[in-house]
Amino acid sequence: MAKAQIVIEGLTKTYQTPVRDPGLGAALASLIKRRYCSVEAVRDVSFTLAEGERVALLGPNGAGKTTLLKMLAGLLRPTAGTASVAGFTPWERHYAYLRNISMVMGNKSQLLWDIPPLDSFTVLARIYDLPQPEFQAALDELVALLDLGPLLNSPVRNLSLGERMKCELVAALLHRPQILFLDEPTIGLDVSAQRRLRAFLDDYNRRHGVSFILTSHYMADVTALCDRVILIHQGSLLYDGSLRTLATRLAPFKLMRVTLNQALEYEFVAPPETELVEQTEDSITLRVARSATSTVAAQLLQQLPVADLVIEDAPIESVMDQIYTGGQL
Amino acid sequence: MALRGEFVAYYLILIVVNQVTFAQTNWTVGDLIRDGSMNILLLRPLPPVLDAVATELAGKGVFLLFVGPVTLGLSLLLKPELEWTMIGVMAFIPALILAWLLRFLWGYALALLAFWAARADALLALTDAAIFLLAGQVAPISLLPDLLRTFAVLLPFRYMLSFPVEVLMNRLDSTGLVLGFAMQGFWLVVALFASVALWHRGVRRYAAVGG
Known part of the structure; x- marks a missing residue:
């Protein structure tokens, strides 16, 4: 058993969401006194993850999966609980931690829209202080694995969604993170693009021992990539174990x-x-x-x-x- | 005729200084916060403000490529009159850089209010209005009525735009020059502290939209 890389205990996140009735009068009133309601997005979630392990976070829309991922990526502070990822507390956002992780969001792009991906990659290499040979080696490997060659020089806006997603993965992996958070990476992709992306993630995980936590609504992603699933419902952990056991238990x-x-x-x-x-x-x-x-x-x-x-x-x-x-x- | 030539010079320099100091990214920082794109910047091992600074510098280069020739063309046509002095030119450079920094940080601090309020950029529009009125755009500060002039001297807006122009045009005596730099420095420190404080509080609060 590899050693634990992610240890989270009692992680809880409560959002304070402003609420108001519809209409102009209510809008004006909310300027003076705002009402908030508490939404418990994640409640008391605990689990551990070993180095190189691949886990899928499952749950319906609004279950709290993305909130959980965002806390682990350091974007959100939990209301309660602790997390240690690769020895760091994520939301302290130490640069050493940020160099160790990457997050791919299916609905957010980190590529600059109007310039070719290669330019974005070069900027990222500077941001992560990658020496030229390392950058080139990582880029060559990713370009070959994802079969990207000719795409590198066209502006991102001219790429198809599938092509763009491949480039997003390159951008996320150039600095060779040890932990990858994938938030619906295959959203909107056609079936063969999904399949290629899965094959890539599978291969990349084996080559580099990168651990990942994946959220996806496509069960094919989950069955192909993750033996272990963590089921979240209304913020709480409902199940943590193998997908097969879950299926026989439930069906x-x-x-x-x-x-x-x-x-x-x-x-x-x-x-x-x-x-x-x-x-x-x-x-x-x-x-x-x-x-x-x-x-x-x-x-x-x-x-x-x-x-x-x-x-x-x-x-x-x-x-x-x-x-x-x-x-x- | 000399007066006309001076006016032409004033407004031509004002156009260039306005282009150099205008902080266009302040209008987009609020959007980054509201729509969650700030996530991308927060995941990188460097301060997100550098993204805005880099965009500013790149934008300046492109704008000046256009503004430069246009100003040159206008000055051939309108024949501005300007008496250069060494001290004016030497003081102009730091005054210009500080003006840009002040305008940028002031706007950045206001844009960061998007962490708390959905339409914080209304305050940016207010700043632009104040700059129009109090930073030498509608008329040079020295021509403003007394009350407005007092406001102009005390508030930060003059030091974002009109001050470097006045410096280059030798409109200030040495006391005016020193006081001007002092006020510019003072407001810069205020804007810097406001940005840093709002950033640290804002990020803690940041609710990272979606999910």
Whole structure:
């Protein structure tokens, strides 16, 4: 077991958000006396992360994932709790700490819009005091891994979203940080761009032992990159462990799809221990308790004009939906 | 005729000094804070104010490429009259640099109020109005009515724009020169302390939009 690189204990963040009623009168009144309401974005979250480990933070919009990442990146001060990342307290923002980390935000760019990425990279090399040979070596490696060559010299505004995201990653990794915070890095990318980005992150993590914490709403990112997931709901830690365990624990059922070779002439009634998910003219989808899978399958084969029958695990998306809407495990 | 030539010189120099001292980044710092782009700067191992300073310096270079020829063209056309003195030119350089620093830091401090209020840049508009009135734009300070002139001498705005122009044009006696630099220095220290204090408090408060 590698040694712990990130240790956080009881991390809590409460925002004070100004509130007012709509309308001009209320706007004027709020100039004199502002009302605030407290929003607990993160409540008492604790976990540790080893060097080189890859973890996904999961949770619905507004669960507190980004707030948690921002505290770890030193952008926010917690209301309570402690964190030690690579031996530093993030929100003290020691330059030595900032040189050790990087944060990629899917919806924020650190590249200058009107100039080619190569110019932005050169500026970053100066900001991080990278000696020329180190800068060149890091750049060459990243350019090769991400297949960037010709993009380096066009203004950023002329790049596609996928190309820009690759450049964002180069910008984030030039100074070879040991810890990477990825806040929805694949947001808005097409499926093949997502896949390439995942492959890159996977490869880069293996080569350099960089740890990362990722937030994403694309479960494909999570399944491809992180064995360990941390589930946050309404600011609290709900689960910390492997994705597989979570899925079996949460989805003690399988999906059974039956394709019919002729339309039913009577109303189909779902057997016991199953739930009808969808029915069309030539297909039926059922949610079946794991333990009843074989019995139900035999039953269906016997009763229905079956052309094809498929049994599969519940998609991870629907598992997540179940948690997000239910709010508990 | 001499008076006309002097006026022309005054306003031509004022145009150039205004371009040099105008701090355009102050208008964008508030946006960085409000829309969360400040995050990017806070993640880097250097003080975020340097981003504004770098943008200022780069912007100055580009603006002066345009303002220089235009001013030159105008001066050929309008024939300004200016008596140079060595001391005037030598005092002008520091007065100009201090004026830019003062205008920049004053605006930066106001822009940092965006940590607390959504539309802090209204105060920047107010500063521009004050500069128009009290920093020699609407008329040279010496031509202002007594009350306004007193305000102009005491408040910081003159030292952001008109003071270097007056220095270059030899409008000040030695007492005026020393007092002018003293006031400029005083307001610069005030603006510097305000910026530093607001920055440290603001960053602590910074709620990093989104998430």
